[in-house]
Amino acid sequence: AQKVTQAQTEISVVEKEDVTLDCVYETRDTTYYLFWYKQPPSGELVFLIRRNSFDEQNEISGRYSWNFQKSTSSFNFTITASQVVDSAVYFCALSAHTGTASKLTFGTGTRLQVTL
């Protein structure tokens, strides 16, 4: 069975602080994908990143960076110099192949509140 744990329910930071959102996953598959999505108050999910299980390189995209460590089954997300617009719920997800279809298993999300 697949499982994604986001232990941080809610995080509050002051603008310009750095913040790390944790994600720990469980899977028996050797090939899998990990995702991060952002859900602003409007409700629509915004794709941030996809990482496959064979690529452990860290990735940076502007103020966003991701740290994938297979040894600890973690895929953490860091926002550098946070801004008010970063306030949202962030979901980590894991995809598994079941037959011919892929299914995403989501964590419960981390609500990030960035204040001035």
Next chain:
Amino acid sequence: DGGITQSPKYLFRKEGQNVTLSCEQNLNHDAMYWYRQDPGQGLRLIYYSQIVNDFQKGDIAEGYSVSREKKESFPLTVTSAQKNPTAFYLCATLGSEQFFGPGTRLTVL
């Protein structure tokens, strides 16, 4: 523009009524999904379909039904058997990533 449309955005239903949520996509993706989101929780998979005329139950399919008669369309019916249907429903397709529609917020009165 390519994307996923869901209608309506807000839906109100009386107890005991069936209601159908629409999901249409023009991304030409084969796989389509329905998720349910409750407050403070992640998304849970209701049904998914890999190809036309074929679909599989997800983790919480009880009280729901779907059809996939066209590649572009994957409507979800919330039946009266669903005991707690008030939630936010998201439709998605799968390409290089999972694309999501804007969602339908269903409230049972």
